Amino acid sequence: MSGVAGHALGGAVALHGHGWVWRSAWGPPAPDRPSEARQIAIRRYRCTGCGAVIRVGPRGLLTRRAYTGSAIAMALVLWCVVGSGAYAVRARIEIERVVGATAAGERWSTLLRWARAVAGGGLFGGPPVRVGGTLRARACRGLVALERVRADGGLERISPEQAFFAAHHVGRGTAFG
Numbered sequence: 001m002s003g004v005a006g007h008a009l010g011g012a013v014a015l016h017g018h019g020w021v022w023r024s025a026w027g028p029p030a031p032d033r034p035s036e037a038r039q040i041a042i043r044r045y046r047c048t049g050c051g052a053v054i055r056v057g058p059r060g061l062l063t064r065r066a067y068t069g070s071a072i073a074m075a076l077v078l079w080c081v082v083g084s085g086a087y088a089v090r091a092r093i094e095i096e097r098v099v100g101a102t103a104a105g106e107r108w109s110t111l112l113r114w115a116r117a118v119a120g121g122g123l124f125g126g127p128p129v130r131v132g133g134t135l136r137a138r139a140c141r142g143l144v145a146l147e148r149v150r151a152d153g154g155l156e157r158i159s160p161e162q163a164f165f166a167a168h169h170v171g172r173g174t175a176f177g
Contacts, residue, residue, distance in 0.1 A: 025073025
């Protein structure tokens with residue numbers, strides 16, 4: 001709820017600072033940089049009304065995802081729009097440079113989970129894709145929230161670099177619990 005006061009005008013404060021926690025943020029810090037694992041300080045707040053604790057972090061972090069929204073968006077655009085293979089996408093996005101024997105093939109299960117999530121409307125605020133087709137095709141249609149709308153109302157295909165930055169401005173916001 002951005003833009004909403006922590007209390008009514010003249011009333012008691014509803015959210016109080018409740019410490020800090022560290023959170024991992026995996027992925028490239030910029031489109032032209034290699035992936036890395038970073039630790040980010042996340043502020044916690046406790047609601048005085050119900051006792052719930054929320055965490056608030058910078059844009060680009062997604063709930064229950066180790067990789068940043070930018071890394072996920074870039075990976076999906078490379079796979080869906082550009083047509084790169086899963087192995088090439090993995091080499092570009094994943095922070096682990098050594099993979100086990102079962103993961104050495106052309107599949108990357110994390111990329112497939114992201115594709116299912118974006119096709120289901122669970123990432124970046126896009127609508128669920130109800131139309132059939134391959135997972136890659138459904139995920140590509142699910143990236144509509146990242147794509148730019150032209151003046152005539154049509155969609156303009158997005159580059160991996162544009163997706164990297166667009167992921168900061170779409171999705172569910174910065175509060176996560």
